[in-house]
Amino acid sequence: MKKTLGALALGLTLGLSAPAMAENVKVGMITTLSGGGAGLGIDVRDGFMLALKNAGANNIEVVTEDDARKPEIAVQLADKMIQSDQVDILTGIIWSNLAMAVVPSVVAQDKFYLSPNAGPSPLAGSQCHQNYFNVAWQNDNLHEAMGAYATKEGFAKPFIMAPNYPAGTDALTGFKRFYTGDLAGEVYTQLGQTDYAAEIAQIRASGADSIFFFLPGGMGIAFMKQYAQSDVGLPVLGPAFSFSQDILGAVGDAALGVKNSSQWNKDIDNEANKMFVETFQAEYGRLPSLYASQGYDTANLIIAAAAKADVKDADAFRAALKEADFASVRGDFKFGNNNHPIQDIYVREVVKEGEVITNKIIATAFEDHQDAYAGECGM
Amino acid sequence: MADPVLAISELSKTFGALKATDDVSLDLKPGEIHALIGPNGAGKSTLINQVAGTLKPDTGSIRFDGQELTGLTVAERARRGLGRTFQVSSLAPEFSALRNVMLAVQSVQGSSFRFFRPVMRDTSLIEPAMAALERVGLADRAHLPTSELSHGERRQIEIAIALALGSRAFLLDEPMAGMGPEGSKKLTDFLDGLRAEAPILLVEHDMNAVFALADRISVLVYGRVIATGTVDEIRADPEVRRAYLGDEA
Amino acid sequence: MTIALFLEQLLNGLQFGVMLFLMAAGLTLIFGVMGLINLAHGSLYMVGAFACAVVAAWSGSFWIGLVASLAAAAAAGAIVELVVIRRLYTRDHLDQVLATFALILIFSEGTRWVFGSIPLYLDIPTLLQGTVPLPGGSRYQLYRLAIIGVGIAVAIGLYLLITQTRLGMRIRAGESDREMIGALGVDVATLYTVVFALGAALAGLAGAMVGAIQSVQVGMGEPVLILAFVVIVIGGIGSIRGALIGAVLVGVTDTMGRFLLPQAMQLFLPPSQAGLIGGAIASMLIYLLMAVVLALKPRGLFPAQA
């Protein structure tokens, strides 16, 4: 079964790339492979490499380097890849602050940048650029979806919380863009905070009917474990980041029942996704996360564009990228005027399948959703 | 009679239950050597440290040239002309003897905030420093790091520093310690001449030196001054004999 | 804001402080006895958490994991002391900072090598699940009360160890005069290894207990390390009593600051602005506390004898 699927997909991809013999493309991947948050970078890289393997795309050469989550190292690596390795395309960055450091100077040097994860608002709006493509989401998207879902589900007093840094304020702004009712409270925690007893006490005392929070990485794990122990018992909403596959194992049963928003899940029903999930598990022995799916889509976008145009012909290649003529694991995928995705966003619930804790899609929050900054972009 | 240069009055300092300095009053007149003697632990160094400013007294006053010293830092007292040496020599160990003395010279010139001219080519620093080292007989050892010099030699550097400061009173804490008989003899002669420049408050265990040099002696026992007087008066003082010799007579 | 909420937050501050104390106690002990700045203390905390998570997952029992965390951290501490740290006692603080900084890199990357980047699962034991009622109608998590209990027990235990036992006598002697106890025939090298392992075990215990309600992952020790340093500096380095009081002070200041400042800001700012600015000031509050304490008492609240 697995083999037939693989062969089928291989055939499909080959079929796609048949018309023009694909030109060589050199891709520089700068991602986080060591230090805090390395799991996300590893997933993006693994997803990306898997796509190349599945497609047999040996015309695409990848140089991978570790940014250790430090902006200045990421900038240095970008310089190296452009000046020394002479790459055509850069990709891989996980964090908004690193993207803000790298992307403007990369695109100013006429290279392409494809973001597999970060989508800071300036790059979607006033500082958008024709050579910058976001294959994941604009940062606010998943939070907006949760705001819309909270409205639809009739929550009347959510308590909302995020760390005190730009992605955190963007998260709460995004939520409030689609949830305009009363709030039981709005709290900004410290970045890197690990103890949430004080916030949980405030939630308990606030008379909230639900909680929306954005706490990426270890912060989210800590909050969920402590929240589950507190017997507060209100429904929990959040973006996918705190409930992605790489984190669920560490949260354990405490995460069960949580609703979270994502543009992807492993149960989205299409051929590309089936093959992705199957081959990812076979290759790496674990379930893929949404980061892996984004890396996978990014690679497939490059493969598809390279089949249509020579990367040295920037205008043609840009047009090929913009068409986004590839089989996304998310199903429908297209770029808006600002080169950010227009896509469906789902609501997932954390469930237990056998012994494995994972997500299941229960609703669609948005169809063909575009980010709020597209209007500020001059393109 | 001339006013005292240094006047200590009713000075007290306790460490927990220990009275290290107990209502001490003494003074230092121009041109004299005033020796401070007493058994170990009598509080001599504690007293010197309070005068120099490294320790704060609990009560009492110290006047120097008619001005109250209380509240001034060590550095401020030094700049007013109190030159001290330490019981255990205290120098910058990586520096040569010369550079240690040069520090005092630059302090006198009030010029430690000069950032560009190399000191080792600055004759206005080197010459006075060498002169001071010459006076204490260390000119030929001037370029050695102080960590390579003997105890006695380090003592001499400290005195050279006090000289280079142009001190108007010296506080010398056991300058003879660690010196051989010949060195002590030389230093005794040197101090004998020094008193004409500025008076000396001398803490010393070497009684030959004390009796040879002192114009007046104060005896400190358990933080209290039990007697002050000339050499002969002190030799005859029954309380001193009792304290030192256990003499019941 | 009700009195009950205020009290609960005070309890949260106390609990946070006790947690910091578990971490700070080992740090201050090691500094007091050996005069060593150990930046790698956070790594031992991480070792404890990982050992507990792995063994608990394997054995199915948190308690066996807890024992394993003590053993693993103590063993890691002893090995580090024997191989690296004992060469540093005679060095200045600068070399100690660099060497233990290097140890952080080795421990963090080494742990990632073995366990990967994905956080591990560790839950609190069934016995301590759930909450208990508080006066005023609120509820408080049982496990957090247990942490407070363990912290107090460790404080008493350390007090007894130092004042009542032979080892404690030697530790006190070591604090006041290093050469002397050697001259008196105490095997200083072994004493130091034991003290270091003891400090490490305390860090491991903290890591395991905290790991159960936070996230067991590489790098978890660093934020706590900085806080622990703040604690012992406020308390006076080398003083166990200072560490306890410093820890509670930091815990309460931090928790109450996070809780009260945004509310205070709401008096003259719109809620979301108040949250942002209040939160920003709250995150600087403990460092402000430390600066004020040191400005007034340059050697901390309870300076140990020099």
Add this chain to the structure above:
Amino acid sequence: MANRETIFNLAVALLLLALPIAANYAGEPFYVTLATRIAILSLAAVGLNLALGLGGLVSFGHAAFFGIGGYTAGILASHAFSGDPLIFGLPGTKQMIVIWLVAMIAGGIVAFLIGLISLRTAGVYFIMITLAFAQMIFYFAISWPAYGGEDGLPIFVRNQFPGVNTLRPLPYFLICYALLAIGLILFKLIADSRFGAALQATRQNEVRVASVGIPPYRIRLAAFVISGMFTAIAGALFADLNRFVSPSMLSWHLSGELIVLIILGGVGRLFGPVVGAAIYVLLEFWLGGITERWQFFLGLILLGVVLFARGGVVGLIAGRARHG
């Protein structure tokens, strides 16, 4: 006085100049960027070396000055870009020289304020209180939204220097190299001056310095302020190198790294920071290219240096330091 250390220093200075120029003409501009990074970190560490090496002040918070320098460049450039006035109607600027001056003044003022309180303490307390102040500024930068917070602040086009095309790697390297050279010359002059003598004596024996009438606190404060100014300029250069500023320039890791550079090279040695920065940056680059586990091996190497190469690399090669 052409002793071994002087010859070694000259060799290092020449290599750091010659290699990037050669790399540039060999069509490997990236190595120029790497050398620029070395020069800038060296300058930051030369600043720290003044406080730490000469004055014995182990500041674990120099990232504060580095970051302030960086933010000065970022903020001035962003105001010049947007045209919004800064404060009191003053405009931003894209002129590096102005930026450096402002960075120096800002770094100096903050160093003065931090030093005023911190220098009352000593030893480990000093290490920790400087860390605390840097952390305060770090958290402030993260949560203060006006200039990007955690996301940082991009400088879209590198700032300008009269008569030089700063956008190209080699000219920008030469600017940084020239500033490093000036920094080293100033360091040497200060070390040999009256102030330097007092500062070094303060490290060796504070009581002695006070008892010759020189106030150690004021000497240290002055040294700390000068040190902060050096490091702030380096921060401004670093911002322009990366065309980006972020709170990571303020993080305690950076303070630690600056200390590491100095110990690696040799504490108090004129070229200690340069040698340390060169080794550290090259190791990071070389190991990072070989393995994802590079931090592990970097740790092992650093540990080896502390345990077996006392006095740092300069000490290893040129022998123990001598004072006249």
